[in-house]
Amino acid sequence: MSLQEREIFFAAPDGARLAGTFLQPAGAGPFPALLFASGSGPQNRDEEILGHPFFGDMARWFGARGLASLRFDDRGVGASEGDHAQSSVAQDVADLGAALAFLKAQAGVDPRRIRLIGHSQGALTSALLAARAQVEMVAALAGPAEPMPGLIHRQARFAGREAGYSPEVLRHQQATNQAAFDVILRGGSRAETEALVLDHLLRWPGPPLGAREALAQTAAQMAEVLLSAPFASLLGVDMAEVWGGLNTPLIAFFGGRDQQVPGFVNLRALKARLPPRTPLKARVFPRLNHLFQEAKTGSVLEYAALGAAPAPEVLEALERAFTDLAKPPPAPRPA
Numbered sequence: 001m002s003l004q005e006r007e008i009f010f011a012a013p014d015g016a017r018l019a020g021t022f023l024q025p026a027g028a029g030p031f032p033a034l035l036f037a038s039g040s041g042p043q044n045r046d047e048e049i050l051g052h053p054f055f056g057d058m059a060r061w062f063g064a065r066g067l068a069s070l071r072f073d074d075r076g077v078g079a080s081e082g083d084h085a086q087s088s089v090a091q092d093v094a095d096l097g098a099a100l101a102f103l104k105a106q107a108g109v110d111p112r113r114i115r116l117i118g119h120s121q122g123a124l125t126s127a128l129l130a131a132r133a134q135v136e137m138v139a140a141l142a143g144p145a146e147p148m149p150g151l152i153h154r155q156a157r158f159a160g161r162e163a164g165y166s167p168e169v170l171r172h173q174q175a176t177n178q179a180a181f182d183v184i185l186r187g188g189s190r191a192e193t194e195a196l197v198l199d200h201l202l203r204w205p206g207p208p209l210g211a212r213e214a215l216a217q218t219a220a221q222m223a224e225v226l227l228s229a230p231f232a233s234l235l236g237v238d239m240a241e242v243w244g245g246l247n248t249p250l251i252a253f254f255g256g257r258d259q260q261v262p263g264f265v266n267l268r269a270l271k272a273r274l275p276p277r278t279p280l281k282a283r284v285f286p287r288l289n290h291l292f293q294e295a296k297t298g299s300v301l302e303y304a305a306l307g308a309a310p311a312p313e314v315l316e317a318l319e320r321a322f323t324d325l326a327k328p329p330p331a332p333r334p335a
Helices: 054-063 089-104 121-130 148-162 167-185 190-202 212-226 229-235 239-244 263-273 300-305 312-326
Strands: 003-011 017-025 031-037 068-072 109-119 137-141 250-255 280-285
Touching: 003 089, 017 054, 017 089, 031 054, 031 089, 031 121, 054 068, 054 109, 054 312, 068 089, 089 109, 089 121, 089 229, 109 121, 121 137, 121 239, 137 312, 148 167, 148 229, 167 190, 167 212, 167 229, 190 212, 212 229, 239 263, 250 263, 250 312, 263 280, 280 312
Parallel strands: 031 068, 031 109, 109 137, 137 250, 250 280
Antiparallel strands: 003 017, 017 068
């Protein structure tokens, strides 16, 4: 099927001009459509990670099967205006809402059949938007459902073990992170955060990490990241609100070797938070990582050398789930 892609621009609620790619299959439509929501960090419209255009490949795969789509650069990335370093979770939801309004207005798109696809943090953004906007369904790919502090601790343990940290260092690292999280979540100051991090760095197990002056600079850099709008707002996300407020059908796929959003843990947490009777298609792919690639360990260090992201089996399973959840519910039996 012939595909038509064109550069588009739309305005965010604060006036920032955001840029993206609108893809439409050949023909008059109206077509069902996908709206992609990217994960954490500054991402371009393809959510290109270590050479893998995660959203770009998905958009074209589904476009060849008759689905239109919109993917867009995060604010401050690519052709989009704004400053990503100042973008909170609430801002991300507002930007996604503006993209949804643009997509619904496109000729050839069926506004009643728009499906949000969020990867990682984008799954949270999609769920928060779906709670207040009309969409057909949400597809959450590696979407977090356990509280963010615990998830970040898991990520740090994976990375620390890979780096060869001792159990003592891993415990101290978690204590450092948790102390910083506590300060951030109660609205502590930058000076307090810097002082706390510096104290933990000075007490790091084993040989000194460096001179006090150098560690003070490191603490200042860490505090800047910890208190940034993207990180601080994500840390405070209430997962019960995110998933408990969902009122649309949900597809939830996870990777069993995912070291960023561990699949089995987060699927359990997700199921515990969803409203009763939420239409759900959920699956953990045992051998896949955070990018839904066939993986050996799931380490971030493997991503660049591995195959397609996402793997064909994920795209095929997602297509089947779209079809199943789009079916009208069966008519009630006669009394």
